[in-house]
Amino acid sequence: MVGNKKLQTIIEGVLSGKTDMLSKAITLVESQRSEDREDAAKVLAACSSSPGTSLRIAISGAPGVGKSTFINVFGQHLIQKGKRVAVLAIDPSSEKSKGSILGDKTRMAQLAVEINAYIRPSPTSGALGGITRNTHEAMLLCEAAGFDVIIIETVGVGQSETAVSNLVDLFILLVIAGAGDELQGIKRGIMEQADLVVVNKSDRAEKVNLRTAIQDLKNALHMFPPNDKGFAVEVLSSSAIENKNIDIVCEKALDLFSTMQNSGVLDRSRSEKAVTLMHQMLRTRILGVVFDRITNQEMRTMETAINNGELSPFQAVDELLKTVIGFT
């Protein structure tokens, strides 16, 4: 508990767009201390009254694809168009890649100094489903603070990462052009979440490789059923480091958003995604709670029994449900 007066200061600060208060509010909702939960709920309730009109974008891609450099330039283009931009960024110290250890301010140096930008590292570990919830609540707070565009940086792997697609309006997937097998690094399933695919680091690719990469991606996208938003998924290319074509990606994202707004697709999409997210989180939480009751030792014993032919997989499941979990 931070006291009612302090809490009021935080709430008013967020609602008037003060980023120092926004940071305090996000820290509060991220807190796992039980005494902070009540305060966090109050702040969220006070800040979630108006429906969000911000554009929520996930920018996803494997480590090394140049996400932070891309967001650094992308964010500046948005600001030039009069937008206030919040970035919920991956904490580089917790990313598995050899990413910068100098922190987000350095990773997105030019964007960080903009008055209309706010960059906040996101926790990338924690309880099952916890990251998604933290990201969702941080996003709502950024909206309450008047940010027009909320960018969520994500590596697109793992359950929590996949759930992010249900938090946003647009999912932009960054890839790089390689030697024809650039797609192998992409987690299965992530392609079908993409609303826009961008081949980044075009400066490093031979022209022919870039063309092949774009064509391969188009072929791959062609395999998925058309999305239900009423637009085809396009493949663009960009070079963040040379500031090339990022303006086109920026324009495209804003266009798609206003199309979705005007057609009513945006509201429907948000509703559907919220319900999907609920089901997804429910499954995650249920499995989390139940699996917590099974020790690694118990699981290994069953696996060994299966490998030795002592139990069928189904008998092992019966055993675990009966003796370990207490289900009938």
Place this chain on the structure above:
Amino acid sequence: MVGNKKLQTIIEGVLSGKTDMLSKAITLVESQRSEDREDAAKVLAACSSSPGTSLRIAISGAPGVGKSTFINVFGQHLIQKGKRVAVLAIDPSSEKSKGSILGDKTRMAQLAVEINAYIRPSPTSGALGGITRNTHEAMLLCEAAGFDVIIIETVGVGQSETAVSNLVDLFILLVIAGAGDELQGIKRGIMEQADLVVVNKSDRAEKVNLRTAIQDLKNALHMFPPNDKGFAVEVLSSSAIENKNIDIVCEKALDLFSTMQNSGVLDRSRSEKAVTLMHQMLRTRILGVVFDRITNQEMRTMETAINNGELSPFQAVDELLKTVIGFT
């Protein structure tokens, strides 16, 4: 309980390859009556003593792709090569397609009359995970009855259908060549389970469409990481109705199986799949048990609250876990 003497007759009948006794044994393991469970366990225990050396094949594909016609011809080729062939077939009356309602004997007429063939309709509905277990146990019984090849016909949709890939040694995916978008009907994820892809009904496709379909499939397969069995997934074409190239598919399947046997990959693959299946079934069963405690009405109430903005997806999950399921 069928009585000890009757049970012994069934067991001995299965072990000596009598198909009438095999049918009785499968009926017993499929039974949901609790008084049959003990008998079923005895039969399975008596029949599972020797490790299976049969080739287990799933033949999968969307309704209309010609699975039963394919299996009818495929099975006859196997029999010509001296194999005894068991087919666990989809019950056509329960398939959603406009499939034949004349039963499996008619769907696979020529195969059905072969002395070395056994065709058994599989239940395609039932408790979560139940179909997979029934199929697994029916397969073990067919092996005990001396069948060299067990073919499981599957439509490749739904959780239970996906689990089938962990029951078999080879997963053959049938598709048809259409107007360039033949892949859209394929459930995402099923491509990566395939060990062999066959474009069936080649008689109906224009040559250029067939070529395009094969190339599209090769491109799509190229996107997946190589499988861990040590062979590349090939794309073949066939016409079951004209008995064209099915012999090639048959030869290929037997080749892959003996390669896997000789390299030791088969044993490893079966072990790994059994463990994967255990985890998969465990999740399915846990979710089944817990979701059974939530009524449709309770779920709809939460969805409405989310759509009305009264609850966030995360708050809805908290509510369901706390009040409905009793989790903390």
